[in-house]
Amino acid sequence: MPAIQVHGLRKAFAELDVLRGVDLEVARGSVFALLGSNGAGKTTIVKILSTLLKADEGAVRVNGFDVAAQAADVRKSISLTGQFAAVDEILTGREHLVLMARLRHLREPGRIADELLERFGLTRAGARRVATYSGGMRRRLDIAMSLIGDPPIIFLDEPTTGLDPQGRLEVWQAVKALAERGTTVLLTTQYLDEAEQLADRIAILHDGRIVVNGTLAELRQLLPPAEVEYVEKQPTLEDVFLAIVGAAR
Amino acid sequence: MTTHWFADTAVLTGRSLRHITRSLDTILTTVITPIAIMVMFVYVFGGAIDTGSVSYVDYMLPGVLLITIASGISYTAVRLFADMTGGLFERFQSMPIARSGVLWAHVLTSLVANVLSLVVVVLVALLMGFRSDAGVAAWLAVAGILLLFTLALTWLAVIPGLTAKSVDGASAFAYPLIFLPFVSSAFAPTDTMPAAVRAFAEHQPATSIVNTIRDLFAGQPVGGDVWVALAWCAGLLVVAFGLAVLIYRRKLA
Ligand SMILES: Nc1ncnc2c1ncn2[C@@H]1O[C@H](COP(=O)(O)OP(=O)(O)OP(=O)(O)O)[C@@H](O)[C@H]1O
Numbered sequence: 001m002p003a004i005q006v007h008g009l010r011k012a013f014a015e016l017d018v019l020r021g022v023d024l025e026v027a028r029g030s031v032f033a034l035l036g037s038n039g040a041g042k043t044t045i046v047k048i049l050s051t052l053l054k055a056d057e058g059a060v061r062v063n064g065f066d067v068a069a070q071a072a073d074v075r076k077s078i079s080l081t082g083q084f085a086a087v088d089e090i091l092t093g094r095e096h097l098v099l100m101a102r103l104r105h106l107r108e109p110g111r112i113a114d115e116l117l118e119r120f121g122l123t124r125a126g127a128r129r130v131a132t133y134s135g136g137m138r139r140r141l142d143i144a145m146s147l148i149g150d151p152p153i154i155f156l157d158e159p160t161t162g163l164d165p166q167g168r169l170e171v172w173q174a175v176k177a178l179a180e181r182g183t184t185v186l187l188t189t190q191y192l193d194e195a196e197q198l199a200d201r202i203a204i205l206h207d208g209r210i211v212v213n214g215t216l217a218e219l220r221q222l223l224p225p226a227e228v229e230y231v232e233k234q235p236t237l238e239d240v241f242l243a244i245v246g247a248a249r
Numbered sequence: 250m251t252t253h254w255f256a257d258t259a260v261l262t263g264r265s266l267r268h269i270t271r272s273l274d275t276i277l278t279t280v281i282t283p284i285a286i287m288v289m290f291v292y293v294f295g296g297a298i299d300t301g302s303v304s305y306v307d308y309m310l311p312g313v314l315l316i317t318i319a320s321g322i323s324y325t326a327v328r329l330f331a332d333m334t335g336g337l338f339e340r341f342q343s344m345p346i347a348r349s350g351v352l353w354a355h356v357l358t359s360l361v362a363n364v365l366s367l368v369v370v371v372l373v374a375l376l377m378g379f380r381s382d383a384g385v386a387a388w389l390a391v392a393g394i395l396l397l398f399t400l401a402l403t404w405l406a407v408i409p410g411l412t413a414k415s416v417d418g419a420s421a422f423a424y425p426l427i428f429l430p431f432v433s434s435a436f437a438p439t440d441t442m443p444a445a446v447r448a449f450a451e452h453q454p455a456t457s458i459v460n461t462i463r464d465l466f467a468g469q470p471v472g473g474d475v476w477v478a479l480a481w482c483a484g485l486l487v488v489a490f491g492l493a494v495l496i497y498r499r500k501l502a
């Protein structure tokens with residue numbers, strides 16, 4: 001059974017038809033990247049998958065549970081790192097992690113917090129209030145919070161937006177480590193190289209539908225093969241993306 | 250409802266309480282207005298108001314306590330608003346925890362913050378000469394009424410906290426509540442007011458609550474006002490709670 005199954009998903013905000021029949025499946029233990037321009041509806045999909053928004057139509061199952069009818073079971077299976085760091089300025093980094101561990105009813109929340117601080121290079125900042133953190137530190141803390149309790153499925157909504165190259169690499173490493181452990185990761189991104197680097201499969205959301213869905217190699221085949229210029233050049237994912245999205249416009 | 254309701258709510262309340270204990274400025278800004286009002290009325294206007302044999306600070310304290318609560322709950326709305334817009338709320342809602350606990354944590358935090366503010370204002374009043382003949386039972390009754398009033402206004406504050414579009418919007422709803430005691434028996438006897446004002450003053454909730462607390466502080470038996478006061482508080486609580494829960498459910502849908 002796939003970790004995530006979405007069929008004929010529709011969602012409109014008043015007049016705005018954002019999702020107009022989205023179909024996708026994410027295999028267990030894989031990293032799936034959802035690409036799309038600003039306003040394409042990536043966050044909307046993530047919110048529906050994480051039971052924060054109700055779909056207008058369609059069948060959506062996460063870890064085999066229906067997001068509408070079995071929302072509580074879905075929440076036990078997932079963890080969400082939203083597009084904007086969900087942190088509390090007043091609390092310290094360590095307190096955030098302890099809070100999450102307590103809410104997941106884990107033993108030794110303090111030890112769990114210290115381990116994660118270490119893993120994300122936040123040990124020295126752990127006792128400081130988050131108000132003093134940089135954007136990258138917040139983002140790392142935010143992701144660390146999502147790992148607590150080892151949920152089988154993790155959603156990362158634009159995890160590296162606003163990070164410097166070093167911060168991006170750290171997040172990428174964290175995602176790769178998750179994949180090695182067998183966690184299913186659905187991430188959204190605007191960065192095509194990020195999808196190339198991390199994802200087993202890539203889907204492009206455009207005009208309310210998934211217009212392409214495949215491995216990087218499959219996506220490359222959608223374009224005419226390597227153009228011969230002075231040197232031979234494989235089309236990058238960026239070429240594929242722009243060709244498809246540009247054509248659809 | 251999950252089996253972890255109490256545990257989750259306690260953890261969330263602990264987190265929310267840190268906003269009070271770490272930045273005492275919300276308590277300070279809550280009590281500064283009531284204390285300023287108290288100073289103005291006792292030392293400036295109070296002498297001109299005829300309250301019979303009762304000292305003016307004793308006369309006005311119940312009204313000042315209501316003002317304290319009204320200004321305190323605007324922070325409840327602001328704290329809730331900050332969570333709603335800051336993404337933390339969504340994170341909690343996507344976790345396997347009791348969803349209503351997120352709201353209750355704010356409500357319990359509001360009660361604690363208001364109790365702290367009320368204690369500060371009463372202590373300042375004592376310094377300014379407030380004296381009470383109330384026994385233990387009467388003090389408990391005062392505490393009970395104030396707590397019920399705080400709970401009712403807190404649930405009222407949850408509504409703008411959930412629905413406001415800006416921080417200012419979230420806190421602005423409290424202003425009319427802060428002014429309500431001024432048009433009541435809190436600062437001057439109602440019998441010198443013009444007929445229309447007097448009719449309003451005598452039939453709005455602040456008057457019955459103020460009269461009840463004043464009697465309790467004076468160590469006198471409370472009149473029928475106590476039932477009117479309790480009815481107002483309970484009625485407001487039921488309506489505000491119902492509306493807040495309805496809006497909360499909608500938000501989650
Ligand atoms: N609660 C809402 N009410 C009304 N419109 C909304 C709401 N949430 C999202 N939208 C609209 O739906 C569209 C899709 O939004 P969404 O946030 O899903 O896009 P996105 O792909 O995540 O974009 P970005 O890359 O900018 O994060 C946008 O046009 C947005 O304005």
Ligand SMILES: [Mg+2]
Pocket residue numbers: 042043044083157
């Ligand atoms: Mg988005």
